[in-house]
Amino acid sequence: xxxxxxxxxxxxxxxxxxxxxxxxxxxxxxxxxxxxxxxxxxxxxxxxxxxxxxxxxxxxxxxxxxxxxxxxxxxxxxxxxxxxxxxxxxxxxxxxxxxxxxxxxxxxxxxxxxxxxxxxxxxxxxxxxxxxxxxxxxxxxxxxxxxxxxxxxxxxxxxxxxxxxxxxxxxxxxxxxxxxxxxxxxxxxxxxxxxxxx
Amino acid sequence: xxxxxxxxxxxxxxxxxxxxxxxxxxxxxxxxxxxxxxxxxxxxxxxxxxxxxxxxxxxxxxxxxxxxxxxxxxxxxxxxxxxxxxxxxxxxxxxxxxxxxxxxxxxxxxxxxxxxxxxxxxxxxxxxxxxxxxxxxxxxxxxxxxxxxxxxxxxxxxxxxxxxxxxxxxxxxxxxxxxxxxxxxxxxxxxxxxxxxx
Ligand SMILES: [Zn+2]
Ligand SMILES: [Zn+2]
Numbered sequence: 001x002x003x004x005x006x007x008x009x010x011x012x013x014x015x016x017x018x019x020x021x022x023x024x025x026x027x028x029x030x031x032x033x034x035x036x037x038x039x040x041x042x043x044x045x046x047x048x049x050x051x052x053x054x055x056x057x058x059x060x061x062x063x064x065x066x067x068x069x070x071x072x073x074x075x076x077x078x079x080x081x082x083x084x085x086x087x088x089x090x091x092x093x094x095x096x097x098x099x100x101x102x103x104x105x106x107x108x109x110x111x112x113x114x115x116x117x118x119x120x121x122x123x124x125x126x127x128x129x130x131x132x133x134x135x136x137x138x139x140x141x142x143x144x145x146x147x148x149x150x151x152x153x154x155x156x157x158x159x160x161x162x163x164x165x166x167x168x169x170x171x172x173x174x175x176x177x178x179x180x181x182x183x184x185x186x187x188x189x190x191x192x193x194x195x196x197x198x
Numbered sequence: 199x200x201x202x203x204x205x206x207x208x209x210x211x212x213x214x215x216x217x218x219x220x221x222x223x224x225x226x227x228x229x230x231x232x233x234x235x236x237x238x239x240x241x242x243x244x245x246x247x248x249x250x251x252x253x254x255x256x257x258x259x260x261x262x263x264x265x266x267x268x269x270x271x272x273x274x275x276x277x278x279x280x281x282x283x284x285x286x287x288x289x290x291x292x293x294x295x296x297x298x299x300x301x302x303x304x305x306x307x308x309x310x311x312x313x314x315x316x317x318x319x320x321x322x323x324x325x326x327x328x329x330x331x332x333x334x335x336x337x338x339x340x341x342x343x344x345x346x347x348x349x350x351x352x353x354x355x356x357x358x359x360x361x362x363x364x365x366x367x368x369x370x371x372x373x374x375x376x377x378x379x380x381x382x383x384x385x386x387x388x389x390x391x392x393x394x395x396x
Contacts, residue, residue: 005262009247015236016214017228018221028247029285030215032260033305036248038213043245046229049207050237053230062230064203087227107231 006032058129060105060122061087070103077101081164082139083126083155085109085148089141101139104129109142109151121151123158130162140168204230256327258303258320259285268301275299279362280337281324281353283307283346287339299337302327307340307349319349321356328360338366 006028013024031039055061056068063069070076080101084090090103106121118124129135138159142148156166172190173182182190204226211222229237253259254266261267268274278299282288288301304319316322327333336357340346354364370388371380380388 005243005247006251006260008243009251012236012240012243015229015233015240016225018224023216025286025289026216027214029260031213031244031248032251033284035213038210039244039248042210042213043241043248045203045206045210046237046244047241049203049226050229050234050241053204053207062204062227086231088223091223 055105055107059103060107060125061090061103075100078134079136080139081129081135081137082141084141085143085151089143093141099139101137106142106151109145109147110154111147118154123155126155127158127162130159130164135162135164138164138166140166144171253303253305257301258305258323259288259301273298276332277334278337279327279333279335280339282339283341283349287341291339297337299335304340304349307343307345308352309345316352321353324353325356325360328357328362333360333362336362336364338364342369 010021010024010028013019013027014021016024019027052064053062054064056063056071057066058071059068061068061070077100080099081104082090082093082099082101083104083106084093085106085108087105087107090105093099093103104122104126106123108116108121110116110118110121130138138155140152140155140159142152142155152168156168159166171186172193173179173186179187208219208222208226211217211225212219214222217225250262251260252262254261254269255264256269257266259266259268275298278297279302280288280291280297280299281302281304282291283304283306285303285305288303291297291301302320302324304321306314306319308314308316308319328336336353338350338353338357340350340353350366354366357364368391369384370391371377371384377385
């Protein structure tokens with residue numbers, strides 16, 4: 001007996017990650033009751049963004065133009081290329097470190113069972129870029145998961161084929177972390193990779 | 199250096215309740231990377247819903263038409279009127295109980311400090327409806343919070359002024375709840391309202 005458009009609205013909200021039936025309902029009711037203007041603006045910007053935001057031809061990060069601002073910038077070091085799984089990872093590195101090189105965004109990780117192979121991750125494109133020369137170090141910053149490690153392995157081989165030196169982020173106990181709460185795999189790795197105190 | 203439209207998109211998503219910067223980012227990236235079609239559909243339905251869904255003239259529940267399906271239904275008992283704070287509450291009662299009467303949705307609770315008085319809750323409209331006669335019992339199902347109780351008190355007075363019998367939901371230990379985990383206020387109330395075992 002309730003309005004079908006309201007049901008459609010609640011159903012449509014469930015495309016958002018982590019949003020189930022209850023949350024979708026709460027969101028729809030909130031917008032209808034308290035923020036119709038903000039909701040209308042969201043609908044407009046969302047339609048616009050999904051239509052106009054594509055991928056940068058060089059780094060595959062999201063971009064409105066053919067080449068993103070970072071790739072176009074004259075102040076970045078073109079000898080370093082950092083490979084990340086997603087735009088969020090690029091953002092995290094950009095915000096946390098002083099890295100001044102360029103990036104390459106995979107938009108995923110190798111996952112043959114899901115049909116995600118080298119082609120889907122743009123690795124042919126990455127190969128072409130390396131073939132053009134100029135890159136000296138490839139910093140592989142995929143996530144330390146099984147699939148992320150397999151991807152890192154594959155990408156490192158690609159780098160070596162083009163005479164580029166691959167490197168990866170250090171793993172270990174997080175700064176400020178307590179041993180007691182560090183997962184076993186990390187602890188074991190950190191223990192095995194211990195360094196002598198000079 | 200990142201695309202301004204992407205930033206606008208992330209910012210706009212924050213109108214959704216419970217969505218902060220990190221979640222908004224994850225949502226935008228998810229739609230851009232994996233569900234552009236679902237996102238476009240959401241944008242369309244959202245714009246449509248916010249434009250077309252108003253309030254039922256009788257019960258103030260969300261409705262596309264002037265009168266909602268429930269109010270228009272010939273099979274509901276017009277002698278009972280259940281007053282709820284929000285459409286979600288109406289839905290919960292409709293789904294959990296066998297109630298066959300009508301509803302009135304306040305879309306809030308009395309909160310003088312936030313400028314929410316009887317007028318904002320449609321209580322003048324509720325008064326007019328009671329004045330027309332026909333309603334015998336008013337079931338007040340506001341939430342058992344301080345403001346909800348104050349609202350219930352006010353609404354009950356309004357009912358009495360029109361010769362309508364007000365009632366409220368029973369409070370007590372939830373079925374299947376363990377005393378140990380019931381809050382003190384509820385436990386104290388349940389204890390005071392104990393009934394003799396026949
Ligand atoms: Zn780029
Ligand atoms: Zn109605």
